Amino acid sequence: MKKFVLWTLYAVIAIVGGGFLFLLMKGPAKAAPGNIKVEATAERLQRGKYLFEHLADCAGCHSPRNVEKFGMMIVPEGVGSGFEFPKEIGLPGTVIAPNLTPDPETGLGKWTDGEKIRAIREGVSRDGRALFPLMPYQAFSRMSDEDVYSVVAYMNSLPPVKRPLARTELDFPVNLMIKFAPQPVSASVGPPDRTNRLKYGEYLVTIGGCIGCHSKEEKGTVVPGSEYGGGREFNVSTYLVRSANISPDEETGIGKWSEDRFISKFRGYSNVTYENASRTNQSNFTLMPWAPFSQLTDDDLRAIYAYLRTVKPVQNSVDVHPPAPQPQT
Ligand code: HEC
Ligand code: HEC
Structure with a gap:
């Protein structure tokens, strides 16, 4: 009996240890890089x-x-x-x-x-x-x-x-x-269909990374049900900001925003440059890429707005600029 227990133990150790070694040695799923020289038109x-x-x-x-x-x-x-x-x-x-x-x-x-x-x-x-x-x-x-x-x-x-x-x-x-995490992209990826506004908006929102910042996050993944509902905290130096709720919830999100209001919000930052940017303080600190996004085309901002109106409304009231956290030690 004792022997049996011991052997089982050895077997378990071997399997766990082997699995661990395998993970250590394992490379990600990958394909050879494409043989391509991009022409700079x-x-x-x-x-x-x-x-x-x-x-x-x-x-x-x-x-x-x-x-x-x-x-x-x-x-x-x-x-x-x-x-x-x-x-x-x-x-x-x-x-x-x-x-x-x-x-x-x-x-x-x-x-x-x-x-x-x-x-x-x-x-x-x-x-x-x-x-x-x-x-x-x-x-x-x-x-x-x-x-x-x-x-x-x-x-x-x-x-x-x-x-x-x-x-x-x-x-x-x-x-x-x-x-x-890595996955080969084996087929060619066609251009987004700009005539389908929602599909095109979804493409822009995907490439723009809105969901990652505007949802709750746990261990690097979006918490299901929190998509676009904001509230993710970002602490840099002694500043703290939480992402806004950009889901179409009428009370706590941007459900009542008109398309014009949405576009003007971005355009409000179009003259911000490194030289003239105001000094950071706790009540203006943000990681929202306002300056980069203020240069998006009207057409793109409209499609983003249209897509965001179709995501599930998340009721989540966010205090975007809470009092500053204690300085890090
Ligand atoms: C949210 C932040 C973020 C954004 C946005 C981002 N990257 Fe990265 N990128 C990283 C980080 C972090 C790494 C390094 C990851 C690591 O070392 O494991 C990286 C790695 C890379 C690498 C590999 C470099 C190397 O030496 O291995 C390339 C190439 C790259 N990024 C290009 C881009 C391009 C092009 C874009 C825009 C289309 C982009 N990245 C957008 C954060 C970002
Ligand atoms: C790097 C993180 C980050 C990314 C990426 C990001 N945001 Fe934000 N966003 C924030 C934070 C933080 C706030 C709250 C602070 C502020 O308003 O500047 C915010 C605020 C906003 C607001 C203002 C809402 C309000 O109630 O005032 C809108 C609209 C918005 N984001 C839309 C978007 C869209 C659309 C995208 C993708 C194209 C996007 N964001 C990508 C971090 C991000």
């Missing part, structure tokens, strides 16, 4: 800028930012040169959005365009490692081929910035769990 450079600096706000995560300027403005000479996420926002480890400029040593200068496309839509770095899904590749997997080519063409045109940064170091067990 004038249309692509223009569309790429629109996506990189505005709609997809790649620049917002991949550039140094100044927390003391309204909206944590991007430091203009560092656009695309990477960003180390502040510790206090509660990420599981050190998370660094790498330098995307074409510098060969510290940026993507040595990457092929296929490798860049794979990282953006499939979440696999050049060396085959799974990217932490704060990089929104799950949403970007829906980015059309033409849009991702445009982003790559634009990234390739950025002035190279030499800026060495450390690498992302995730805590256990997140470092193992994220290996399941």
Whole structure:
């Protein structure tokens, strides 16, 4: 009997240990990068800028930012040169959005365009490692081929910035769990149908990442039922903001907003620049990309508005600018 118990124990240890080893060695699901050289046409450079600096706000995560300027403005000479996420926002480890400029040593200068496309839509770095899904590749997997080519063409045109940064170091067990996140995009992704306003709005909202910031979050995933209902907290330095409820609930969301009011809200920030941005204080602190989004086209803002009216209303009253938290020690 004793022997039997012992053997069972050994077996369990072997299975658990083996599973663990397997996870340690396992790479993410991945396909070879596409063999493609993106041609930088004038249309692509223009569309790429629109996506990189505005709609997809790649620049917002991949550039140094100044927390003391309204909206944590991007430091203009560092656009695309990477960003180390502040510790206090509660990420599981050190998370660094790498330098995307074409510098060969510290940026993507040595990457092929296929490798860049794979990282953006499939979440696999050049060396085959799974990217932490704060990089929104799950949403970007829906980015059309033409849009991702445009982003790559634009990234390739950025002035190279030499800026060495450390690498992302995730805590256990997140470092193992994220290996399941990447998924190859095997078929070509057609352009969004602009004549179908709701579908087009959904595409924009997906690429714009609204849901991630405007829903409650637990362990990196959206809490079901909280979609677009706001209330997610963001703490940077000594400032704290909560995302607004942008679901169509009439009392606590934007259900009573007209399309005009929605568009004017964004346009209200269209003259904010790094130079003239007001100083951050607890009552204006925000991570909402107002300055980047203020440049979205009327057509895009209308489609976003139309789509947001169709999501489930969430009743959740949010105090967006609560009193400041105690300074971090
Ligand atoms: C919400 C923040 C966020 C946004 C928005 C974002 N990224 Fe990232 N990105 C990251 C982080 C964080 C990483 C690093 C993840 C890691 O190291 O595991 C990353 C990694 C990458 C990588 C891989 C680089 C490498 O060296 O492995 C590429 C390429 C990239 N992003 C491009 C883009 C592009 C292009 C966009 C816009 C279309 C974009 N990112 C938008 C946060 C973001
Ligand atoms: C990086 C996080 C982040 C992203 C991405 C984001 N938001 Fe926000 N948003 C916020 C925060 C925080 C607030 C509350 C503070 C403020 O109003 O500036 C906010 C406020 C708003 C408001 C104002 C609502 C009100 O009641 O005043 C609207 C409208 C809005 N967001 C729409 C959007 C849309 C549409 C998208 C996607 C295209 C989006 N947001 C993406 C963080 C984000």
